[in-house]
Amino acid sequence: xxxxxxxxxxxxxxxxxxxxxxxxxxxxxxxxxxxxxxxxxxxxxxxxxxxxxxxxxxxxxxxxxxxxxxxxxxxxxxxxxxxxxxxxxxxxxxxxxxxxxxxxxxxxxxxxxxxxxxxxxxxxxxxxxxxxxxxxxxxxxxxxxxxxxxxxxxxxxxxxxxxxxxxxxxxxxxxxxxxxxxxxxxxxxxxxxxxxxxxxxxxxxxxxxxxxxxxxxxxxxxxxxxxxxxxxxxxxxxxxxxxxxxxxxxxxxxxxxxxxxxxxxxxxxxxxxxxxxxxxxxxxxxxxxxxxxxxxxxxxxxxxxxxxxxxxxxxxxxxxxxxxxxxxxxxxxxxxxxxxxxxxxxxxxxxxxxxxxxxxxxxxxxxxxxxxxxxxxxxxxxxxxxxxxxxxx
Numbered sequence: 003x004x005x006x007x008x009x010x011x012x013x014x015x016x017x018x019x020x021x022x023x024x025x026x027x028x029x030x031x032x033x034x035x036x037x038x039x040x041x042x043x044x045x046x047x048x049x050x051x052x053x054x055x056x057x058x059x060x061x062x063x064x065x066x067x068x069x070x071x072x073x074x075x076x077x078x079x080x081x082x083x084x085x086x087x088x089x090x091x092x093x094x095x096x097x098x099x100x101x102x103x104x105x106x107x108x109x110x111x112x113x114x115x116x117x118x119x120x121x122x123x124x125x126x127x128x129x130x131x132x133x134x135x136x137x138x139x140x141x142x143x144x145x146x147x148x149x150x151x152x153x154x155x156x157x158x159x160x161x162x163x164x165x166x167x168x169x170x171x172x173x174x175x176x177x178x179x180x181x182x183x184x185x186x187x188x189x190x191x192x193x194x195x196x197x198x199x200x201x202x203x204x205x206x207x208x209x210x211x212x213x214x215x216x217x218x219x220x221x222x223x224x225x226x227x228x229x230x231x232x233x234x235x236x237x238x239x240x241x242x243x244x245x246x247x248x249x250x251x252x253x254x255x256x257x258x259x260x261x262x263x264x265x266x267x268x269x270x271x272x273x274x275x276x277x278x279x280x281x282x283x284x285x286x287x288x289x290x291x292x293x294x295x296x297x298x299x300x301x302x303x304x305x306x307x308x309x310x311x312x313x314x315x316x317x318x319x320x321x322x323x324x325x326x327x328x329x330x331x332x333x334x335x336x337x338x339x340x341x342x343x344x345x346x347x348x349x350x351x352x353x354x355x356x357x358x359x360x361x362x363x364x365x366x367x368x369x370x371x372x373x374x375x376x377x378x379x380x381x382x383x384x385x386x387x388x389x390x391x392x393x394x395x
């Protein structure tokens with residue numbers, strides 16, 4: 003009798019535990035939609051954690067090779083060497099697995115192996131680097147030693163970020179020219195383009211949300227692309243409570259929501275005011291949901307998420323001005339402030355279920371996972387990469 007009662011109690015406890023982290027899952031227009039609740043499946047017992055190994059670079063460093071300026075992407079080769087796309091310095095810095103500077107690839111210019119505004123890159127299994135330079139409308143393919151291999155023009159494609167697939171294709175987010183492509187009431191442009199290595203369009207997918215105003219559409223549909231080891235493609239939306247997973251051929255597999263601590267309702271639409279001599283842009287007011295996405299070796303999805311919105315005294319931004327000598331960027335705000343509780347990591351399983359959350363104590367603008375290494379970049383304040391090791395199952 004006691005054994006039966008004990009067994010019944012265990013079953014009840016298991017049911018309560020299951021209900022505690024159950025999610026609302028429904029099918030909308032044939033698509034699986036996951037409404038994640040706070041806490042996640044792991045609850046107070048996360049099955050994985052992250053351990054800080056080192057930081058790479060610093061705004062106050064005296065080592066010119068580690069003095070980054072708006073670093074925008076990071077990759078790793080088969081030997082574990084780290085490549086940092088140091089965008090505003092127009093170069094790629096090669097770092098050893100131990101964090102030591104090894105070499106510089108590229109420099110400012112318009113010739114072979116030179117950059118003006120490199121924004122994204124990836125490395126293929128042979129060690130060739132594919133570097134997207136948006137200012138020069140091209141992808142440069144560089145040899146492992148940094149020498150030129152070939153250049154592919156991207157004119158007219160409006161590519162914002164690239165990721166290589168094992169199939170020999172590129173998944174690219176679009177930098178949509180809303181003033182040119184948006185017509186109210188007409189079909190809207192797709193957010194992802196699947197391209198072959200000659201940049202021929204193979205497929206387009208990823209639906210935008212129409213805020214019915216050009217500036218608001220541009221901000222509200224800001225998204226980042228990522229791929230997993232099986233060539234599935236993901237979109238993370240900065241200003242929408244929306245994460246999406248697509249099959250390699252572009253079929254939407256699921257859409258998931260964050261359990262957020264703030265509203266995602268549009269606060270104020272943007273404006274474009276045109277007069278005879280001037281054009282004035284006013285940005286929309288929207289709460290940011292997340293700032294980056296990555297996938298690990300288990301095809302878990304990691305989102306760099308806002309725990310709360312930044313306070314005014316925490317905000318830092320880049321002021322851009324142009325002149326005869328070129329574009330000048332100036333960082334405005336308190337760059338001495340390095341710690342905050344405004345960010346956290348959310349970990350989702352391959353089906354979109356929230357597993358749990360991992361707090362981080364510093365500012366972060368993007369996430370990248372390479373093997374069991376997790377990198378977070380602080381572009382504007384510390385101007386450094388935090389390199390963590392993923393610990394656990």
